[in-house]
Amino acid sequence: MTAAAGEVPDTGASFRAEIYEQPDALIRLIEAPATAAACDALAEGGRRTVRLVGHGSSDAAASYGVYAFGLLPGWTAMRDSISLTVYYDAQIALVESVVIGLSQSGRTPDVVEYATRARSRGAATIAVTNDPGSSLAEACDVTLPLAAGPERSVAASKTYLNTVAAMLLLAGSAAGRREETAEVIRTTAEVLRTALPALEEAASRLATAFAYVGRMYVIGRGIEFATAREIALKLTETCRVAAEPLTATDLVHGPIAAVDALVPVWTIASPDESLHAVKDAAARARDAGAVLIASGSAASDIDGAAYRLPVPPAPTPLAAPLLSVVAGQLFAAALARMKGLDPDQPERLSKVTLAP
C-alpha cells in the first residue's frame, strides 16, 4: 500500500518529487544573489514594523515570520489584515512599515492589491514569490525570488519551505546576521537530505492507521505554530481530513471538549521554551481519549504518544520548522496515495487561487 523510497507512484508524483527536492531548493535560495540584495534592502531600510500578508501556505509561513523577526532583530511583525486595507480602505499609517507580500504564484489578487495600496501610501514593499515576473513582484519595491524552481503539485511543499527560509534570512539580515543565518539553513538542508528516505518510510507506515480518520487537531506553539498550520493544511487539501491547527493553549480553551478517541491529535514537539505547553496539551488530549501522534525532534518527550514521527535536531530552534513540517508533508503524501487521492491535483483547488 505504501511506496518505497525511489519508486514513483501513479498519483502525487510531483508532490513527492518536490518534497525530495527541498534540500536543493533551500540551497538555491541562500546562494541566489537576489536573496542577498533583498535582505540588504530590508536591513538598511530603517523600518522596524513588518506587515506580512498571504493566504494558505504563505500565511502559515507568515506565522513563522512573526517569531523570526521577534527573536532575531526584536522587530514587531504581524500577519496584517488584508481586508482592512483592501476591502474597507482603512486609513492606517503605513509609512513606518515594511510590507512583505507572500505568494508563490505572485498572483493572489488581494495580496497584490494590498501591496499596491501600501506602497502608494508610503510603505516599503518586498515581494516574496516564486515568480519574479509576477504582478506581486511588479507591485513591490524589491523582490526576493523563492528560487524553488517550478512547483507542479497544487499542494505546496518546496515553496512553503523556501518561504519559511526567506523569512529566517530576512530576519537574520535585519539582526545583522545574514551569513550566519544562511549557514544555519545550509546545515539544515543537509540534515533534511540525509533524513528524507527513512522519514518517508516511517510516515508511510504510520499513514496506514489513518485511512478512516475524518478530523484531526494539529497542535504547535510559538515557533512551531506555523508548522501546525501547514501540516493541517496539507492533511486537509490532500487527504480530505478536516484538520484544524491550534496552539497548545487554544486547545484547552475550548476544542478539548470535542476531543475523543475518534479525533487523533498531532503534536509538534521541538526542544524550545514552548515545549512544556505542548506537553501539557498532549496530556490533556490523551486523557480525553485521543490517539496522539508526536512529531518534531522532541517527539520522545510527548508522554503516551501512540505514534511517533521524529525528525533530527535542527542546528538552532528557529531552524526546527524547516525539518518538522516535512514529516507532515510525507505523511500527507502517503495517506493521500492510500486513499486514492491525488495531491498534485486536489479537487476544486488550482495552483493560482484567483478568489476575491
Add this chain to the structure above:
Amino acid sequence: MTAAAGEVPDTGASFRAEIYEQPDALIRLIEAPATAAACDALAEGGRRTVRLVGHGSSDAAASYGVYAFGLLPGWTAMRDSISLTVYYDAQIALVESVVIGLSQSGRTPDVVEYATRARSRGAATIAVTNDPGSSLAEACDVTLPLAAGPERSVAASKTYLNTVAAMLLLAGSAAGRREETAEVIRTTAEVLRTALPALEEAASRLATAFAYVGRMYVIGRGIEFATAREIALKLTETCRVAAEPLTATDLVHGPIAAVDALVPVWTIASPDESLHAVKDAAARARDAGAVLIASGSAASDIDGAAYRLPVPPAPTPLAAPLLSVVAGQLFAAALARMKGLDPDQPERLSKVTLAP
C-alpha cells in the same frame, strides 16, 4: 425536542439565561463610570499601536478589535503573540504600545504574565475583565470592567458580547467618538432584546437538522471574522462539533478540497465591503455539495442557502457582530440540548483555564 422561549430546560439553563441577559449587560457596560475612565485613559495616552492578548472567546473578540481600531481611529491593532514575550522573552520594543489584556476571569496565566512583562518594559496596559479584583486587573495600569455580571455557564456569551462592545467603545473613544459609539451600542442592545425570542425559535427549529453533524466550517471575513471564530468555538465546546472558523478567502485556499455534502458550511453575511468575498466562498462551498447555513443581516444575499438564520440590521457595520453572533449562540444552545450535552458544564472545560 426544542424548548420554547421562556421555558427553562434542564441543561444549559445558565447559558440560555445569560444569552437573554446580553442586552442588559451591554447597557451596564456603556453606563458604568469605569468604562468612560478606561476609554479616556486610552484616548489620552498618546500610543497608537495596540497589542491585544487573550485566548478562546477573548481572542475572538480581539479579532474584532483589529477592525474596530483600524476603522475608527486608524490605529494599528494586532493580536500579539503571547509566547514571544512570555516563553521566549523576545526583546521587542513596547514603549510605544498599549497592551489590552482580555480575560473574563482575569486569571488566564499567560495573559497576566504578558501584561506584567509588557508593563515593566514600558507599555501602557489596560485590563478588560469581568473581575476588577483579578490578577489581570492588578497587573495593568487601568481596568475596564466588563460589567457583565456573574457568568455561570462555562460557555461564554455575555462576557464575549461585552468584550466586543468594550473594543468598540475603546476604538470609538480613540477616534474622539465615545458618546456616539455608546449610543450605537445602546441602540444595538435594544434591537437584540426585541429580536431574541424569534431568533431563539428559528435557531431551535434549525438545530434539529444538525444532530448528526460531526464537522463544520464557519466562514466570515473582515469585521465578521470574529463572529465566525466565536460561533465555531461555541459549536465545538457545547455541541462537540469540530467547527473550524475560516476567512472566506482561506476557505478557497485549501479547505474547500475537504468540503462535501457531509460538511455543512455556516456563513456570516453582513452588509459591508467584505460581503462579496463571503458570497463567493459560499458559492464555491455549495458547488462542492455543502449544505449552506446563512446568518447575519444579509443572510438573504447568500444564494442557494439551505437554511437561513437572519438577524436584524445593526445601526452601523461595526455593530453587526453584536447581533450576528447571537444566532450562533442560540443555535449552539439548542443543538447541545438536543444532543443531551450541557453547555453550562462542557466536559473537560472549566470557567477559568489555568493551562500554561
